[in-house]
Amino acid sequence: MSAQDIRLDFERQSRLGFDEAIFCSGKTVGHLATILDQARDRGASLLLTRISVEQVGALPDAHRSAIDYEPVSRTGFFGRVGRPDKAARIAVVTAGTSDVPTSREAVRTLHYYGESAFEVTDVGVAGLWRLLDRIEEIKKFSIVIVAAGMDAALPSVMGGLVPGLVIAVPTSVGYGVAQGGETALRAALASCAPGVVVVNIDNGYGAACAALRMVRAL
C-alpha cells in the first residue's frame, strides 16, 4: 500500500481530544511504517493497538526504538509518553486472568492519556468472596471498567453493587458456546442491573475511550 492510500485523522485530537489510534492486527510492516512516517513528519503521537511482538520487531530501527511497547496488552505508544501522574479516577476489573490482555489494553489507553487506573484482577463471580473482599474499594470509583468472558456475570453483579458508571467489556475468553465472546456480549447487554453499558468484544481500547470522554467532564 502506498503513502497516498493512507490519510490519518490528525484533526481528531482537536475535535474529540483523542489522537488517532492504529489497529495493527493484519497490517503489514510496510503499511505500519508508512503510518509512522506520516505521524513522525507531523510531530503527531499515535496509540498502536493489537500490535504483536513480531510486528514491532520487524519495524525499521528508528520507529521501533520510538515505541513504548507493552506485550500483554499488545499496545505501543509512538511519540507521546504516557505519564499517569494523577490519582486513579477509574477502576479496571477482570473476572479472570485470561481477561487481562483486554483489561490491560484499557489501562494502557488510559495511561497514554495521562490517567492512572486502579486494577483489580480475578474477581469472577464463581468465587464471589473474591469480589466482596474488594467491593468497598471499587465502589469509590465513579467509573468502573469490567472485562469478563464466558457468561460475563460479573458486570451484572457489579452493576448491582456499584453506583458509578459500569462499562462492560465482553472478552472472547472461553470455548464452546462462549467462543468468540458473543455469549459474554449478549449477557452483558441483557444485564439485569440498571444502566450497565457495553462495548465491542475485547475492546479494552473503546472502554477506556468512553471512560476518558466521561472523566474529562468530571
Add this chain to the structure above:
Amino acid sequence: MSAQDIRLDFERQSRLGFDEAIFCSGKTVGHLATILDQARDRGASLLLTRISVEQVGALPDAHRSAIDYEPVSRTGFFGRVGRPDKAARIAVVTAGTSDVPTSREAVRTLHYYGESAFEVTDVGVAGLWRLLDRIEEIKKFSIVIVAAGMDAALPSVMGGLVPGLVIAVPTSVGYGVAQGGETALRAALASCAPGVVVVNIDNGYGAACAALRMVRAL
C-alpha cells in the same frame, strides 16, 4: 386427529419411573380429549404441561373435573393426586417474578411425583443481598433448580456458592438480545462455576425430571 394416530408410552412408568407427560400447547381440544380417553381407559395418570385456562375450560366436563389445574404453571394432574408429604429435598429458586411460571412448572412436576420443593423467589444478582440473605438455607439442599432469564447470572453465582447439583433453567424472560431466552441459555452453559447443568429454555418440567432421576438414588 383420530385415536389411532395417538399411541401413548404407558410403559414409560416401569422403564423410567415417569408417567408420560403431555405437552398441550398447540394441541386441539379434540386431540387432548382423545389422549385423556386413552389414559382413563387404562387407568393411567398423566401430567399435563403448558395447558391454558382456555384449553382446560373447553374440555368435556368429565375430563375437566378430573384435572387438578394450577394456572401460573399451566399444569394439570390427571388421575394422580400429587401429595408432597415428605420434607423438601429439592430447592427451586428464581431470579425474578417473571421466572415463576417456569419454576412453578418444576415445583408442580415434583408435587405430581410426591416431592416437596423449597421455593425461593426474586433473588436475582442485581440485588445480591437478597440472595446472600437466603444462601445458607439454600446450601442445605443437595439439588438446586435455578430459573433465570435475561443474562442468567444467577446460576453461575449459585454454582459458586452451593456444593450440591445446580440445574439451570434459562427462561425466555427479557427483550432485545434476551428475547426468547437464547442469551440466558448460552450464559448458563458458559458458566464459570464448575458443574452447572442446563435444560432447554423454559423447561421447568425437564429440570424437575432431572431432579427426580437424582433424588431417587439418594
Add this chain to the structure above:
Amino acid sequence: MSAQDIRLDFERQSRLGFDEAIFCSGKTVGHLATILDQARDRGASLLLTRISVEQVGALPDAHRSAIDYEPVSRTGFFGRVGRPDKAARIAVVTAGTSDVPTSREAVRTLHYYGESAFEVTDVGVAGLWRLLDRIEEIKKFSIVIVAAGMDAALPSVMGGLVPGLVIAVPTSVGYGVAQGGETALRAALASCAPGVVVVNIDNGYGAACAALRMVRAL
C-alpha cells in the same frame, strides 16, 4: 401469582440511587396490582416501563389515578413526581420519528429522577444537513443518548463529532435485515468512532440509568 412470589428490591435506592423499575410487558393486571400494593404499603415510588394504555386502564382505580402516565414512551410514575427543574445536562437524540418511543422512555426515566433532557429528533444521517444544523447545540452536552434503528449510522457519526459520552440505544425499527434491532445493535458496537457505548435494543430506560450514574458524579 400471589404476593409472596414477589419480593421487590426496595433497598436498591440506598445502594445504587435507583428505585426499582417494573418492566410491565407480559405481566398480568393482578401481578401489577400486587406490586403496586407492596410499593404503596412501604411508601415507595416505582418507575413503570413498557406499560400499555390497556394495562393502565385495567388497574384498580386507586392505583390508576396514582400513576402519571405517558403513552408514547409507555411509562408511568407511581408515587414519585418527576420534577426536572434543573437545566438539561443530557441530550437525547433520535435518527427518526420511529425511534421516539425509545428516546422518550429515556427522557421520562431522566424526568423521574429530576433530570431535564435536551431532545433532538429526526437527525438521521440520510439527511446529514439535519444533523449538522444541530450539532453545535448537541456538542455542549457531556452526555448524549442516541436512539437509532436500521443501520444505526448516527451513533458513529455522533461519536466522531461530539467529545462527550455517546450512549447508543439501538432500536428495533426497520424490516428485513433490520428487524428486531440486531443490525442496529451490532453496527453500534462495531462503531468506527472511539468510545461509543451501547445498551440493549430499545432500552431507553437503561441508557438513562447509565446517564444518571454518570451525571451524579459530575
Add this chain to the structure above:
Amino acid sequence: MSAQDIRLDFERQSRLGFDEAIFCSGKTVGHLATILDQARDRGASLLLTRISVEQVGALPDAHRSAIDYEPVSRTGFFGRVGRPDKAARIAVVTAGTSDVPTSREAVRTLHYYGESAFEVTDVGVAGLWRLLDRIEEIKKFSIVIVAAGMDAALPSVMGGLVPGLVIAVPTSVGYGVAQGGETALRAALASCAPGVVVVNIDNGYGAACAALRMVRAL
C-alpha cells in the same frame, strides 16, 4: 503476565469441594508456570485441563515432573494423586471414538477426585445393536455421562432407556452443520426424553463436576 495479575480461588475446595481447575488452552508457558508456583507455594493441588503435550514439555523441569499427564484427554494432575479405588459409581459413554478426548476428560476429572468410571465407547445409535448389547450394564449406574457429537441422538435414546441422571456432553465432532458442536448441543437440549441435562460443548470436565456434586450426596 506477572504474578500479581493472578489470584487463584484456593478457598473453592472448602466452599464447593473442588480444587481450582486451570483451563490451559491459550495460556503461555510463563503464565502456567506462575500459576503452578502459587499452587506449590501453598501446597495446593490443581487439575490442568486442555493442556497440550507441547505446553507440558515447555514447562520448567520441576513443574513438568510434578504433573501426571494423560495425552488423549489433555489433562494433568499437579500435586494430587488420583486414586480411584472405589467401585465405579458413574458410567461414561461415547457415541464414537472421536468423542473419546472429551469423555476421557470427564474420566480423568473423576479420577482426580478419587472416583472410578465405567467406560463404554462407540455405542452411537447408527449401530443400535452396539448400544443394546451394553444397556443392561449401563442401567445399573445412577449417573450416566454421554459424550456425543454430530446429531447427538445418543443422549435421547439413553434418556429413554436409563432411569438415572443422564448428563449429555455435546462434542464438536463433525463437519458442515455439525461443525463446532452447536447442532449436537441443541439436539441434546431439545431431547424428547425427560430430564436429560446438558453442559457446554466438549466440556467433559463440567460433566464430571456435575456428577461429583451429585455423587457426594448419595
Add this chain to the structure above:
Amino acid sequence: MSAQDIRLDFERQSRLGFDEAIFCSGKTVGHLATILDQARDRGASLLLTRISVEQVGALPDAHRSAIDYEPVSRTGFFGRVGRPDKAARIAVVTAGTSDVPTSREAVRTLHYYGESAFEVTDVGVAGLWRLLDRIEEIKKFSIVIVAAGMDAALPSVMGGLVPGLVIAVPTSVGYGVAQGGETALRAALASCAPGVVVVNIDNGYGAACAALRMVRAL
C-alpha cells in the same frame, strides 16, 4: 392481484410428472379463486397445500364443492381424485402425534398421485420399544419418510436399521431451542447414519415428491 399476475406452470406435468401445487398459506381468497379459475378453464388438477378450513370455507361455492379437503394435513385436491389403489410402496413414520400434520401432508400428496402409504405414528426414540416393535414391518419398504421435531433423533436411528432410502422431514414441533424446527433440521443433516436425506422443515409435500420421483423408477 389480477389474473394476469398469475401464470401457472401447467407444463410441469409433462416435464416432471407433477401437477403444480399451490402453497395457500398467506394467499387471499381472491388470489386462490383466480388460480382455481385458471385450472378449471384448462381442465387441470391442482394439489392445494397449507390451506386452512377458513380459506376453503370462504371460496365460492363452485370451487369449494370441487375440493376434496382434509383438515389435519390442510390439503385439498382440486379436480383430480386421489385413488391409492395399489399396495403401499412407501412407509410414512412419525416420532410423535404433533408431527402428524406434516406426515399426513406427505400421505395426502402420495394419495393425490395414486400411491398408498403405510403409516406408523408415535415411535419416537424416547420410548425405543415402540419403534423396535414395528421395525420389521418398516424395513420391508424401500422408501421410508420420517417426520420428527425437537431433536429429530428418529431419522438417525431409522437410518441405522433400515436399508432403504430414509427421507427425513424435520418438523417445527418443540419450544425453546427446538422452536421453528431448525434444531431438528440440523440434527437430521448431521445424522450419523449413512445416506439419510433431508427436506425443508415441515415439508411433507416435498418428501412425498421425492418419494414419487423415486418410486416411478422402481
Add this chain to the structure above:
Amino acid sequence: MSAQDIRLDFERQSRLGFDEAIFCSGKTVGHLATILDQARDRGASLLLTRISVEQVGALPDAHRSAIDYEPVSRTGFFGRVGRPDKAARIAVVTAGTSDVPTSREAVRTLHYYGESAFEVTDVGVAGLWRLLDRIEEIKKFSIVIVAAGMDAALPSVMGGLVPGLVIAVPTSVGYGVAQGGETALRAALASCAPGVVVVNIDNGYGAACAALRMVRAL
C-alpha cells in the same frame, strides 16, 4: 407523537432527486396525519409505503381523498400524480405470484417518479421454459429488477443471461429455512453470476430508487 417530534427531510428532493418516502407500517393514524399535514402545508408530495387499507381508511377524509392508493403494493401517492408516460426503461420481474406485492412496490415507486415499468411475473426457475420464453424481451432492458423468495435462484440465472444491471430484491416468501427471506437474501448475495446487486428483503422501494438513480444518468 406531537408535531415537533417529526422533522421531514423536504430538502431530499433537491439533494438527491427523491421526495421523502414514509414507511407507514407500525405508525399510528395520528402520526401519519401529522406527517401529511406537514407535507400539505409545504405543498410537498410524499410516497407512502407499507400503508394498509385499514390505515388509509382511518385517515381524515381530506387526507384520504388526496391519496392515490394501490392495495397489492400497499403504496399511496400523496400530492404527486404518477404519470409514467415514457416508454419503459426498466424491467421488473418476479419468480412467483407471492413476490408480486414486493415487485409492485417497485413498479409504483417508479410510477411515482414518472417511469414506466415492463412487468413479467411467475418466471421462477423451477419452470425454466417460462423464463426462456420471455428472456429476449427482458434482455432489451439495461436495468432489470428481480424479486424472488425461497432459494432466490432467479437473480443468478438472470445475471447470467442479461448484460444489463440486475437488482435482486429477496422476498420473505417461503417457510422453514426460507422464512423471513434470509435465505433468499444470502443466495442473491452469493450469486455465481458477476455483478448482481442486492437490496434489503422485501425492499421493492429501494430497488426502484436504485434504478432511478441509474436511469437519470442514461
Add this chain to the structure above:
Amino acid sequence: MSAQDIRLDFERQSRLGFDEAIFCSGKTVGHLATILDQARDRGASLLLTRISVEQVGALPDAHRSAIDYEPVSRTGFFGRVGRPDKAARIAVVTAGTSDVPTSREAVRTLHYYGESAFEVTDVGVAGLWRLLDRIEEIKKFSIVIVAAGMDAALPSVMGGLVPGLVIAVPTSVGYGVAQGGETALRAALASCAPGVVVVNIDNGYGAACAALRMVRAL
C-alpha cells in the same frame, strides 16, 4: 487412543449393505492404524474419507500399500477393490470445478460399491447454456447427484428439468455470505422445485449412500 477405545460396526454390512466408513479428518495416524489393524484382522474392507496425502504417507507401509488412494476426493479403499463394471445408473453433476472434490467423493463411494457414475462438471447456472447442452443426457438418469456451492441455484434448476431423484450436496465453496456452505445448504432446502432432497455440506459420501440405498431397489 488404545485399541479398546475403538469398536467398529462390522455388522453394518449385513444390516444396511454398507461397510463402515472412516472419516479420517482429525484422526491421528496411530488412531487410523489401529482401525486398519482391526479391519485387516477381521478381513473387512473399509472406505476411508477425508484422508489427506499426508495421513496416507504416514501410515505403516503394509497399510499404505493396501490402500487404493485418490487425492482429489481424499478417499481410500482398504481391502475392497471397487470395480464399477455396470453401466452408470447415477449421474453426478457439479456447478463449478471447485465442487469437484465433493462430487468425486460421491463418485468414489459409488465405485467402492461397484456402481459407475456419469460425471458432468462445470454446468453452473451463471452460464445456463452449459447446462442446457447436457440436460438431455442427464435426464436419462433416475438419480442425479448435484454438488453446488455459493448460491446453489443448480439443484433448483435441475429439479425443474429432471424427473428423477435430485440429491443436492451443498458445498462450502465461496466466501463472504457463502463461506462454510450454509447459504448453499439453505438455498437447496428452500428450493422452489418439488422433491429435491439434501445432505450435509460437502457430504459427497452421504449423497452416494442415499443413491446406493435407492439403486438397490431398482
Add this chain to the structure above:
Amino acid sequence: MSAQDIRLDFERQSRLGFDEAIFCSGKTVGHLATILDQARDRGASLLLTRISVEQVGALPDAHRSAIDYEPVSRTGFFGRVGRPDKAARIAVVTAGTSDVPTSREAVRTLHYYGESAFEVTDVGVAGLWRLLDRIEEIKKFSIVIVAAGMDAALPSVMGGLVPGLVIAVPTSVGYGVAQGGETALRAALASCAPGVVVVNIDNGYGAACAALRMVRAL
C-alpha cells in the same frame, strides 16, 4: 484435477460482455495452470482474483510472465492488457486503509475492462470532515463504489449526499461483532438512505462488474 474436470465459460464475453474471472483462493497451482492452458489455447483473456504472491510465484514461467500482477488487490490480468484510457466515470471510495485491498480489486477489475476509476481513500464517518472535504468531487460521478467494514456507516452517509448509484461493498475489516463483515453487510442492506445497493462481503470484483453493466448503457 484433470483438464476434463474444467470447462470454462468462454461464451460469457459474447453473452454478458465479461470474460470469465477465476477466483484463485484455494485452487492448487496445478489447477490454475490447467485453466491458464485452456485460456491460452483459445487465445482468451482471464481476470484472476484472490491470487496470492505465492500462487503466482509457483506457476510455470510462461504463465507467470504472462500475468500482470498487483499484490494489494491480489489480482492478475492474463492475456488482456488493461488500458484505462478514458476519463474516469466511476468513483471508488473507502472508509479506511484496511478496506483498500477490496476497493483496489474493484479498481483493477475496471482497469481490465478499460475503465479508469477515481479513487478516494480513508474518508470514514468517524472523521466526517474528511468526507465533506471530498464530497463535491465525488458527487460528480454517477456511479460510486463504497468499500467499508466495521459498522459500514459510510454507504448510508454517501447515499444521502450523492444522487448517483451507490454500490456498497461491505468488508471483513474489524473484530468482535465486526469480524467476517456480517455487521457491515447488514448495516449496508439496512441503510436509511434510499437506493443503496449491496454486493457480497469483500466482493470488489462484483461491485466493479455491476458498475460495468451500468456504464455500458450510459
